[in-house]
Amino acid sequence: MNADPAVIEEIRALSRAMVRAWGFMGGEFAGTDLSPSAVHALIEIEKGGVTARELGVRLHLEKSSVSRMLRKLVSCGDVKEMAAETDGRVKLLSLTAAGKARVAAIHAFARQQVENALGRLGEGEDRTVLAGLRFYSKAQGALANGEGAGRSPEIVPGYHPGLIARVTEMHVRYYGREHGLGQRFEALVAGGLAEFCIRLDRPNNAIWTLRQDGEIVGSLAIDGEDLPGNIAHLRWFIVADGARGGGAGKRLLDAALAFADGWGFAETHLSTFSGLNAARHLYESRGFELTQEQAGAQWGKELLEQRFVRRLP
Template identity: 30%
Template structure:
């Protein structure tokens, strides 16, 4: 009976979302498998082909042909892995990120259309049932729980950054609303005017919800990037997520040609300071100040990236 119910559910759901109809699949030129590979590359920007093959349980030859097609289409770049020269690191190009963003947008539109036919009072029951299916089947398989993924922000994420910074820093350090106002101004400046080729925001997502953020923006000094708004929600700590977010900024800054990355923080943020130190940043200046209702010591940190970076 259980087997029949599961098979019936599979037939029902794949028909509902149009998974078997290539022409209906989000109205893009990519198959389901190709779309999933683009999704993984978006959310794990520093992966290699071997890890991708394992994560998606794909045949090595099939994945190789798929990646070759992506490379011909200008969607990805492949280079030797920094950890093991025998491996090939795969990363999305700007064109690849655009294609992945289109897929994400179409997917969200499709899910929104699906939910529009469900009464609002029934939606919590629907999502709870889906979560139950996922939890039960995940616990009965040898696969590890989902790891946090990094992605570009979608509508609502920038507001989440402001809200979560304000709430978390008030709870952990007693900072007042002045800090939330500062974060709001930083986010608003980015939203209103930024260069997408030189400035980016990343959202960390775990189990479908945002749990972290970081921003890379141009500093006033030529050739200098500034790391801002690093945040890891307490519910997601212990995954090495802070290190991943900082490393993502550093790698991005290096790839687009910045000569150095700088940041400003406060001495009470000990966990963040340890992350910066492990990433290679050095403390270059300190200055006491009173802000956000607290006596603090502000700190400037710096990481040279290219030869000839200013001293």
């Protein structure tokens, strides 16, 4: 498509106006005394499972710039570093309690800022704005990744509309096709996930989804309540067919385990069944051990059910 030069110039002018309105030119940004890059860094770290190197890639910043920024965020008590289990030289970043409070305030400020602007629009114009931003963001993402290249899935924390249906669908499609699980399995996944989502307002519960071009392509949750004795339950871990093979599952799992370790759960448990060899390899690479194995039919079919346990490092 050959864009109209007049359209190009107007988009440039509008982009400059938005940048100024959002505070990128100095002064307070997102209601904080932080730089725009630091605010964006905190939001990326909130998603979990991110290292300093990955942060630089996501924010398009040089290594030295990321190092300086992280030193400030650590020194002011918003961010902490933890050695990864698989390589002690790699530091996983996570938010402290103060950092979580600051990010919550950033989100509240930004939501109010958007709400105030959309409130000045006419009926249905908010959807027009959203559609335009989606198209433009998708085009910019393709440009940044090379012409025609797809963007890697993004980890998004928390509940979003459609999550229960989509995560259930991914489970049913995969396990129905590969292992013959059907109606009972679907009902258990949907019912359990719906009940859990009602409890997401409690801070020891969390869920993450992988998003690619606006679609959920993976999920994982930590349920901090349904097992007794300070034990976290890892649940609903799945990555859709087209998103496998690029390390997305590892990033999801690392985000969840960083959350569990941050809460100080003594153990993290997960239930699965024999034959899922790739998943088992990933679990064991992150410190899980097979502790129980027995025949059972809780998912609607006779399977060799397994329990894996990971203890707090």
